[in-house]
Amino acid sequence: MLRKLLPSLWQSGATALENRNIIFSCCSRSFHSSRATAAPPRSFFGVEDFVDEDNSRPYTYTKEKKPRNPENRKHVSFKQRTIAYMEPFSLDVFISKRFVSASITHRVTSKQVAVAGTNSKDIKAVLQSRSDIPACIAVGRILADRAREADVYTATYTPRERDKFEGKIRAVVQSLIDNGIDVKVYLD
Template identity: 45%
Template sequence: MAACISSSPSLFLFSSNFVRTHGEKPTSLSWSSSFPQLKLSLNFFPSPSTLTLNQGFIVQAAWTRRSRGELAKKPNRKSWKQKTDMYMRPFLLNVFFSKRFIHAKVMHRGTSKVISVATTNSKDLRNTLPSLTDVNACRVVGKLIAERSKEADVFAMSYEARKDERIEGRLGIVLDTIKENGIIFV
């Protein structure tokens, strides 16, 4: 009894005597002995000139690199850094300077939960500080952020400067004060 696997009857003909029954024991214990013994001759294989694409013998690549045109079609695809940065540096410092106040907060990136906040607009600082936007106010805000972050068990955070933003002046003073009070910037 012969079985045919392919679409053409002359290809891959083999007999059913390679199937082992349950009662037979293998003659060898090597891994190659576990494979069925096929008796094929080269006469059954067609020549390469007779193969066509319709028969499915030519294997085409299953996966290829995306072309630039395909990248342009999916502009919202995130890079590796964008996908993993939230887990590598989970706490992010935001500092905002308005004309009248200084606001700073530490957020958890994954949950968007605010860990600590310090602003010169709060009642206790608004009445005690002579100026709410000068260098002394920057130092007070930096010290408060550091203390409140430590209370929340956050000892490392990151700051991402905006486009064309330099870390100098009042922003530099806030960041330096936070570092001086025991917070590590990663």
């Protein structure tokens, strides 16, 4: 078939051969037409340009480099990776001017196992003040009872940066320890 098409292309016009679009013009030729159509000029990337969605700029790919800053790629030790599974329950104590709240949370699933606070109705009616040391001891005792009901007997406590392990926070933790919950305190 190419033998038949090449002489007809040569006779119909030398522009197809000069642009070196022989194959394109052969493919674009219709069966019923004896004339070959002129091909559009080819682009740099191939048959069509790669452009952005708004057809404004040619598509260019830039590979993002990973930062070499050692702070962004910190080494994670074996203890850091396994501590959530070895010691799965953590104690969180929050003390404000008006109330005291404490909870034991499962670290892997982030579910609260036991919660106690002086804002609840049953504790609020019994206490004279909701934010003093006897209120903290009561919250620790009730939290220990609820934790034992959920089969939790150990927990870890790491104070927040602004908190010091003294006073009301120490009273809550000591009350938990006195009522049968083994609390491991990590002080940095």
